[in-house]
Amino acid sequence: MKSRFEELAELYKDTLLKNVIPFWEQNSVDWEKGGYFTCLDRSGRIYDTDKFIWLQNRQVWLFSMLYNKLDKRDHWLKIASNGAKFLAQHGRDLDGNWYFSLTREGNPLVQPYNIFSDCFAAMAFSQYALASGEDWAKDIALQAYNNVLRRKENPKGKYNKSYPGTRPMKALAVPMILANLSLEMAWLLQSDTLEEILDATITEVMDDFLDSERGLMLENVAPDGSQINSFEGRLINPGHGMEAMWFAIDIAQRSNNNKLINRSVDVMLNILNFAWDQEYGGLYYFMDINGNPPQQLEWNQKLWWVHLESLVGLVMGYRLTGRKECWEWYEKMHDYTWSHFSDAENGEWFGYLNRRGEVLLNLKGGKWKGCFHVPRAMYLCFQEFHKLSQNLN
Amino acid sequence: MKSRFEELAELYKDTLLKNVIPFWEQNSVDWEKGGYFTCLDRSGRIYDTDKFIWLQNRQVWLFSMLYNKLDKRDHWLKIASNGAKFLAQHGRDLDGNWYFSLTREGNPLVQPYNIFSDCFAAMAFSQYALASGEDWAKDIALQAYNNVLRRKENPKGKYNKSYPGTRPMKALAVPMILANLSLEMAWLLQSDTLEEILDATITEVMDDFLDSERGLMLENVAPDGSQINSFEGRLINPGHGMEAMWFAIDIAQRSNNNKLINRSVDVMLNILNFAWDQEYGGLYYFMDINGNPPQQLEWNQKLWWVHLESLVGLVMGYRLTGRKECWEWYEKMHDYTWSHFSDAENGEWFGYLNRRGEVLLNLKGGKWKGCFHVPRAMYLCFQEFHKLSQNLN
Numbered sequence: 001m002k003s004r005f006e007e008l009a010e011l012y013k014d015t016l017l018k019n020v021i022p023f024w025e026q027n028s029v030d031w032e033k034g035g036y037f038t039c040l041d042r043s044g045r046i047y048d049t050d051k052f053i054w055l056q057n058r059q060v061w062l063f064s065m066l067y068n069k070l071d072k073r074d075h076w077l078k079i080a081s082n083g084a085k086f087l088a089q090h091g092r093d094l095d096g097n098w099y100f101s102l103t104r105e106g107n108p109l110v111q112p113y114n115i116f117s118d119c120f121a122a123m124a125f126s127q128y129a130l131a132s133g134e135d136w137a138k139d140i141a142l143q144a145y146n147n148v149l150r151r152k153e154n155p156k157g158k159y160n161k162s163y164p165g166t167r168p169m170k171a172l173a174v175p176m177i178l179a180n181l182s183l184e185m186a187w188l189l190q191s192d193t194l195e196e197i198l199d200a201t202i203t204e205v206m207d208d209f210l211d212s213e214r215g216l217m218l219e220n221v222a223p224d225g226s227q228i229n230s231f232e233g234r235l236i237n238p239g240h241g242m243e244a245m246w247f248a249i250d251i252a253q254r255s256n257n258n259k260l261i262n263r264s265v266d267v268m269l270n271i272l273n274f275a276w277d278q279e280y281g282g283l284y285y286f287m288d289i290n291g292n293p294p295q296q297l298e299w300n301q302k303l304w305w306v307h308l309e310s311l312v313g314l315v316m317g318y319r320l321t322g323r324k325e326c327w328e329w330y331e332k333m334h335d336y337t338w339s340h341f342s343d344a345e346n347g348e349w350f351g352y353l354n355r356r357g358e359v360l361l362n363l364k365g366g367k368w369k370g371c372f373h374v375p376r377a378m379y380l381c382f383q384e385f386h387k388l389s390q391n392l393n
Numbered sequence: 394m395k396s397r398f399e400e401l402a403e404l405y406k407d408t409l410l411k412n413v414i415p416f417w418e419q420n421s422v423d424w425e426k427g428g429y430f431t432c433l434d435r436s437g438r439i440y441d442t443d444k445f446i447w448l449q450n451r452q453v454w455l456f457s458m459l460y461n462k463l464d465k466r467d468h469w470l471k472i473a474s475n476g477a478k479f480l481a482q483h484g485r486d487l488d489g490n491w492y493f494s495l496t497r498e499g500n501p502l503v504q505p506y507n508i509f510s511d512c513f514a515a516m517a518f519s520q521y522a523l524a525s526g527e528d529w530a531k532d533i534a535l536q537a538y539n540n541v542l543r544r545k546e547n548p549k550g551k552y553n554k555s556y557p558g559t560r561p562m563k564a565l566a567v568p569m570i571l572a573n574l575s576l577e578m579a580w581l582l583q584s585d586t587l588e589e590i591l592d593a594t595i596t597e598v599m600d601d602f603l604d605s606e607r608g609l610m611l612e613n614v615a616p617d618g619s620q621i622n623s624f625e626g627r628l629i630n631p632g633h634g635m636e637a638m639w640f641a642i643d644i645a646q647r648s649n650n651n652k653l654i655n656r657s658v659d660v661m662l663n664i665l666n667f668a669w670d671q672e673y674g675g676l677y678y679f680m681d682i683n684g685n686p687p688q689q690l691e692w693n694q695k696l697w698w699v700h701l702e703s704l705v706g707l708v709m710g711y712r713l714t715g716r717k718e719c720w721e722w723y724e725k726m727h728d729y730t731w732s733h734f735s736d737a738e739n740g741e742w743f744g745y746l747n748r749r750g751e752v753l754l755n756l757k758g759g760k761w762k763g764c765f766h767v768p769r770a771m772y773l774c775f776q777e778f779h780k781l782s783q784n785l786n
Binding site for chain 2 (some may be wrong): 265355
């Protein structure tokens with residue numbers, strides 16, 4: 001008889017390979033102009049052809065990663081290559097900064113106004129270089145990585161609308177993504193550089209962004225880590241906090257840092273207790289740490305990535321600590337997530353539900369949702385449950 | 394026996410004077426530092442003290458307007474003055490552009506990244522100059538008005554993130570607000586300048602932004618008025634369309650332009666038929682003209698100003714045309730709006746409801762909702778119903 005862990009490993013692997021990946025293989029690849037269509041409705045119909053750089057790069061990363069880690073399928077490499085070549089040709093301005101969006105043909109639409117396009121480019125081209133063995137891809141990865149390092153103190157550059165000095169603030173997204181990205185790029189970096197960056201980012205996340213009183217992750221704090229009483233300063237983004245914590249666990253497990261692993265699990269549990277909707281289930285998208293009205297009108301919606309990142313964090317935390325609360329929360333989150341977001345009929349998952357868990361937008365992809373969180377979480381949960389079923393820690 | 398029109402005139406006047414204005418008089422004025430608190434919860438408790446320039450200027454405008462048009466109450470002028478003096482001192486950068494937000498004390502937080510702060514400043518200081526007789530207020534109004542004229546071709550200036558040339562686009566908000574603003578400033582402008590601006594803006598709105606096939610108002614079009622097949626190009630903002638149409642009617646009635654009045658009423662009726670939620674009632678906040686998923690996650694929420702602008706437009710359209718559809722829609726909108734947004738217990742109206750019409754945010758004011766749409770609509774509807782009850786056209 002199969003164990004529960006074996007069953008779950010199979011569920012995640014099957015869904016990845018039979019439901020999620022086919023949806024993107026069949027509907028998203030623009031073989032004619034290069035790159036990918038991401039604006040796909042429930043059934044896969046293309047409703048917009050603009051190309052958003054975050055999502056283009058994430059899809060290159062995803063297919064390269066599957067090729068590198070799961071199965072050397074030529075078709076996956078060809079799909080990755082179709083995006084990588086399009087992006088190498090059209091994705092950057094003359095200074096090498098990554099645009100935010102392009103037309104279908106590759107003409108720039110929106111300027112490089114933040115560094116996350118560069119982050120995802122570094123991740124994408126690093127995985128693609130590994131998959132393809134192409135040196136030009138490695139060069140692009142390193143260039144994008146250096147952009148991130150150069151721009152991280154002022155990620156929006158000249159598009160920053162804050163008046164200098166009045167209320168300086170830093171965002172959780174920056175150290176978080178830098179940690180994850182540096183791990184991704186490990187094979188291209190000096191090992192002491194890597195360890196330095198990982199140490200610094202984890203320290204920043206756990207010391208500066210963690211509200212020590214309530215054990216919650218704040219989205220924005222002052223440069224010295226003190227709290228700011230403003231809309232931005234009071235903001236809690238539960239999904240982001242969960243993602244940050246599994247990044248931290250992922251880093252901690254490299255050196256068997258059980259203290260950090262347990263501390264990160266504590267924070268995850270605090271977030272879940274704070275952000276779980278007692279009435280309708282699921283995690284809220286945005287909250288004010290003091291219970292004031294948040295400025296985000298979508299605050300009580302249930303988003304796919306928030307729940308998927310939570311599943312990854314919980315199974316990872318459970319495998320490494322064996323803590324009962326992790327498993328109880330995993331099962332609760334599993335039931336909600338699989339019953340509300342998945343779509344057995346058309347493939348891929350819904351992205352946006354209202355507070356009650358009803359489908360809010362009739363889409364599988366758009367400006368912000370592409371081929372990334374669902375397959376990444378499927379792959380990671382498959383790996384975690386596989387290890388659990390084999391008693392591998 | 395009172396007529397229905399007399400009853401409605403009384404309802405709007407009473408709500409304005411006994412429910413709405415007292416809420417702001419009691420809770421919002423920062424007598425200590427100047428300006429107003431706008432982040433007020435259901436009962437009027439202050440939950441944030443930042444000062445958002447749009448809302449600060451709109452409140453100066455509102456109290457000055459009531460003083461000028463409804464009743465010469467010293468207290469109203471004093472409240473207007475408390476905002477005007479604070480804004481005159483802290484609201485602008487060295488070039489005279491209006492910031493987006495300030496701290497409670499008046500230190501700049503967010504740069505002048507769009508021209509709407511300047512628009513609302515021009516409106517505010519023009520009304521306040523009329524109310525107070527102060528020449529310095531008139532100068533500030535004219536300076537802000539000139540900023541708008543100077544910056545209207547590139548409203549976001551250096552903060553514009555669009556790549557030049559790929560997909561040029563213009564926004565309905567610009568001509569719309571310019572028309573309304575110029576009417577407000579009529580007493581300060583040369584009359585031929587005024588007529589020129591009004592003609593040009595109305596032509597632009599009705600020729601370029603009106604989708605001739607479906608008779609709906611588009612939010613963004615190409616500079617020549619052609620439609621763009623992108624998220625921005627397909628966007629319908631029903632409340633904005635309704636507001637644009639009553640601005641057009643307001644301008645048209647000055648010259649008894651019945652053709653423009655009837656055309657604007659037609660557009661209002663098209664918008665209402667397109668955007669009315671058949672299942673739960675109320676108007677959607679954002680829609681895609683082709684029925685695709687819009688990018689705004691809040692698309693199906695019901696917002697106070699959308700419904701209030703519709704009430705104003707419908708009663709105005711009815712008074713000037715006597716068309717039956719206007720009255721039927723007025724009654725339908727009235728029933729929905731008064732039963733869902735008003736708060737007899739605490740004063741002022743709720744701002745944000747979910748699709749089902751349940752309160753989504755426990756606030757009466759925030760970053761975008763202040764002392765403006767509710768009292769303005771109450772005043773305008775009171776005026777319209779008063780005229781109707783007196784048979785004044």
